[in-house]
Amino acid sequence: MTKTFSSLLAIGCLVSGTALAQDDLRTMALDMFAPIPSTTPSFENNPVTPEKIELGKALFFDPRMSASGVFSCNSCHNLATGGDDNMPTSIGHGWQKGPRNSPTVLNAVFNSAQFWDGRAPDLAAQAKGPVQAGVEMANTPENVLKTLNSMPQYVEWFQSAFPEEANPVTFDNFAKAIEAFEATLITPAPFDAWLNGNDDALTDLQKTGLQVFVDAGCAACHAGINVGGQDYYPFGLIEKPGADILPEGDKGRYAVTATADDEYVFRAGPLRNIAVTAPYFHSGAVWDLRTAVEIMATSQLGADLTSEEIDAIVAFLQSLTGEVPEVVYPILPPETASTPHPSGVVIE
């Protein structure tokens, strides 16, 4: 393997040497990846309007959507810190620890499905999960609606966001508004500028890293707009990592499909903003990006990459760190006498 990659490195260095070689690399890359679009993604069943985005932003940042009043969507998918929370697994209601690492909300709209096991087909379905999960926000749809209906400002915002509906304050629309806001959370990166034709947007080392990434086989699973997030693969295809990284109790997609083939199968992580979303893997057990790349090479590809090759891949991955759109912190509707009080009580 080392020999092959040494020659790849040589190719990689050549890439930056000639315009033709760079064009070849770009043509190959565009065959596997795609740049982030310049406009907000759309949904067939959920038109994205400015009113819906504003409502969704309010809901995303509102801790009153949790039973305790402590957690909002933004608590675990913090837009200030890469769209995730910098923890192995999140802390939720009653100081419980979640089962899996919180994935970034940035560019999540480009994943083919949501959650590490893909159990939610889209962002709206995803948004209904954590709100109700006992270890996360521990709320109920009924209490969410009671909370929203208690604040006239929220009712008005729902009316503006869903103008054709007689009773727009529903849990489905709650989720659709959040989906609309999250569709705006896309982060164009140097890699996109390079895919779009700017030769100088990547460094030579990053271009070499891209070549190694593709030739080593990483792109077989980590492809598409999100450089991952498109399909499911066994963690440990070639060599199963230790239980510290792949805990035995979490069988991944098996919980969704109940198919033996899906034991320890997880969605290939989307790699956009990966350099700013440590710790890594569904277990959140690995803090260092370089180590994560090494583990992937061994467990998924059986590849014994050189230190230089790993460095180049890490450099390429850093070119996926994008610009987070400017978000004005919302001013939320004030509570009224009928707003349910927060309850930090943990039901055992």
Next chain:
Amino acid sequence: MTKTFSSLLAIGCLVSGTALAQDDLRTMALDMFAPIPSTTPSFENNPVTPEKIELGKALFFDPRMSASGVFSCNSCHNLATGGDDNMPTSIGHGWQKGPRNSPTVLNAVFNSAQFWDGRAPDLAAQAKGPVQAGVEMANTPENVLKTLNSMPQYVEWFQSAFPEEANPVTFDNFAKAIEAFEATLITPAPFDAWLNGNDDALTDLQKTGLQVFVDAGCAACHAGINVGGQDYYPFGLIEKPGADILPEGDKGRYAVTATADDEYVFRAGPLRNIAVTAPYFHSGAVWDLRTAVEIMATSQLGADLTSEEIDAIVAFLQSLTGEVPEVVYPILPPETASTPHPSGVVIE
């Protein structure tokens, strides 16, 4: 009392009837209160610069300032919900409950001292408290500095904010930067527009409420720019409320001064944005503003206000709800290999 206040109501109604009466009311009001200034307040020992404000904003929103990575300043002083957290007392590290209601950070710069017992002379001193409190953020100055120093972007921001210091990353400067950001969190309200000469900024009922507020004696304690927050008074001056509202275990300012006279003495609550910062009192035991006004009238003034008088005061208090300045949500520096990992471990 009722008779007196009925005549006051009559005066109040007159107030709106003639320009002269209104001018008299304004002259009287300007003798007790002051409008929010049009510029950011300054500090003798802490010049407020754009760089310091930006750094302070980042620190204010950064959950990595807490040991667990769960709580930022904004968790309990949420700018989206009136600068507080809508809970009787906050939930902190390890799901512990705090001892007192979280006061709003909005306009806190105008309080003569910070905390319900005034134990911090200024916002910088205040900012050092919750970070270290075991029931709140449970961190140490050492770990805060280790965290900040691990991120080159933060070190640069400290250098820009404190350009004359050789080693600007200190816990004192951490607090000073937060103080500078908090100085920008001032909220001009209809009451200010009226104090500044706009006759139409208050409704007739609000003007009547102001007159009742002053004549009943509320303004004896709730005065100044913040309509409170200036001095300390026994809770239950005339009639002590029940232990549900005034818990016996919390002796207020006595803990600061160890003077018997200071038992159950608290800072008069600043009333700006009071309509959007329920629940009320240091115990957070009362959810309804009208009820809170009734309790104050009885316990502090021995006044038996009519229902109309209470209504008028509540209407006046609503004129203190101001416009929160637009805050762009910060993008925080990414962690590095040397950033301390979050620890949700609770030390018993």
